[in-house]
Amino acid sequence: TSYSMRDTVGNYTTDLNGSTSSTAAGTTFTDADDIWGNGLVTSRASAGVDAHYGAEKTFDYYKNIQGRNGIWNNGVGARSRVHYGTNYVNAFWDGTQMTYGDGTSNTHPLVELDVAGHEMSHGVTENTAALIYTGDAGGLNEATSDIFGTAVEFYANNAADTPDYLIGEEININGDGTPLRYMDKPSKDGASKDCWSSTLGSLDPHYSSGPLNHWFYLASEGSGAKVINGVSYNSPTCNASTVTGIGRAAAEKIWYRTLSTYLTSNSNYAAARTGAVKAAKDLYGVGSVQCAGIVASFAAISAPVGTETCGTTPPPTGNLLLNPGFESGVVNWTGSAGAITTNTGRPAHTGSWKMWLGGNGVTTTENESQSVTIPSAAAAPALSYWIRTDTSESGTTAYDTMKVQVISGATTTTLVTYSNVGTNATYAQKSFSLAAYKGLTITVKFLMVEDSSLQTSFVVDDTAVTTG
Structure with missing residues (x-):
């Protein structure tokens, strides 16, 4: 068996073997046992592993957090080329691909994760605002990649x-x-x-x-x-x-x-x-x-005052989530295409729109999320929603799951996990305390993982984050 350093969306990684050609593809890394490199520069694959990891995490970040399907927003990954030149202390995005040098004495490949994210984000900038590389715009361009x-x-x-x-x-x-x-x-x-x-x-x-x-x-x-x-x-x-x-x-x-x-x-x-x-x-x-x-x-950075100001409407004291019942479609929510839907295959709790995760009967991961700030003065902040579930699975093994999560900084907390075991096709309201998050900006996330056969549907509607 031969394995190739290529993923399902088309991110792949090659070895330039010292070439400085702008057009050479390099040789795609392959391996007989799917164990890549040794974490040291003594293995040429080690730099390839880090570069490929950076490409995958950058793709996943834009897709799962920003709702952007890759650099070009078309679901297609990019090539990463490592071992460029000799003693080359740089990494760059050239409009079509990533290229990494091996650093001083060819012993410090520039394949760190935030370098990969930085350089590939130049591609995102190129395909959105297209900021030029001079004046204020040049600084905004570079900072966007750092961000x-x-x-x-x-x-x-x-x-x-x-x-x-x-x-x-x-x-x-x-x-x-x-x-x-x-x-x-x-x-x-x-x-x-x-x-x-x-x-x-x-x-x-x-x-x-x-x-x-x-x-x-x-x-x-x-x-x-x-x-x-x-x-x-x-x-x-x-x-x-x-x-x-x-x-x-x-x-x-x-x-x-x-x-x-x-x-x-x-x-x-x-x-x-x-x-x-x-x-x-x-x-x-x-x-x-x-x-x-x-x-x-x-x-606080002395930026010139622009033409836009915030309104004077006080922060909401009712539901802090925007578009909580999905009746405006995907607005204010970030996640998987098609999950927020009017598909009549499953009913909404109210209105026509709902979040329908799963129901595919094939290996699938889907999610929807929204960030919200919990006021520090909130008396009893809570997350609530209505949910119905149904499945074609049987038995007591949880093949398909949906987690309700709260992300705060680098910490992800799962409030509850639903599965194909114990489904209920009648809508029921669930509620969880968010008291631990007073004064913080959190992300509420619904994350569904379905296995290779037999569907389970997790349908959520009329969500709310309230202050109590």
Whole structure:
């Protein structure tokens, strides 16, 4: 048997064997026993494994978190080429593929996870806003890749590369153990800027990216000293303000919508601020804490005031979820295509739309999720929904499952697991306390896994997150 380093969506990885050709495909890695590399540079496959892992995690992040089906949004993966040139200390996306050098003395391949996420996100930028690589737009371009490279690292949550707000910390490109860039205080690298100014656009985009990187950290985590995943940060502000973060999950979604909906090729920092406020209002509401947090974090990097402001409508005290009964279709929810549906094969609890996970009778993984901020003053916050289940399975083995999960930072908690065992085709309301998440931005996720035969349907409707 021969195995190939290629996945089902078309991500595949090749060995250039020192070639510097821009067109050479390289030789696709193959293996007889499906055990790849040894984790050391003594095996050429080791770099291939890390590059391929980065490509898969980047694809999965965009699909599962942002609802984007790959770099081109067409469900097709990309080629990754490793062992480019000799002593080549770089990695790059060229519009069609990823290429990685082996670093100093060919002993430090630049295949770290956030590097892969960073470079492949240039492809996403190229296929959305198409930001140019000069002036403010160049800095926004580079920072976007740092933001989503970091997001991919947190999404993977791999103990071998602890998620952090440092860029390229594992490749040791400086030779002294320091990262390439710091998001909490970009100026720590000696060249990047913490704050926007009218001369920022004259810098190399890697350095003019600093203010937007700083914005993302502040929007996600807030200002001041703190320790996250064992890493110490101390993020200042440019206007002496104190910023409270809205949570990384919300900041990621807001910036992706900004990139994909509101930015154009020549956008500057003012346009970025305006677009992000619009995106926050789209996703979370005009009077949401997320919108206010976006304004505060852009002000904290001295970004020019744009044309958009948050509304004065107070944060909702009823249902905090948007489009909770799915009657607006897929709006405000992120997940699998077709899961939110008017298909009459299963009834909605109310209205015409519902979330129907499963029902396929083949190996399938589906999910839907939405981020929400739980007010710190909430009396008794809770998640509720109506659910009906039916199955063609029999027996007491849980072949098909659906988990209801809460994601907070890097921690995923499963509130309940439903399966083909003990189904109930009559809608019943379920409720779970969210008291542990007061003051936090969380993601509520419904995750279904179905095996290779005999369908089980998990149908959810009329969801709610209430404050009590």
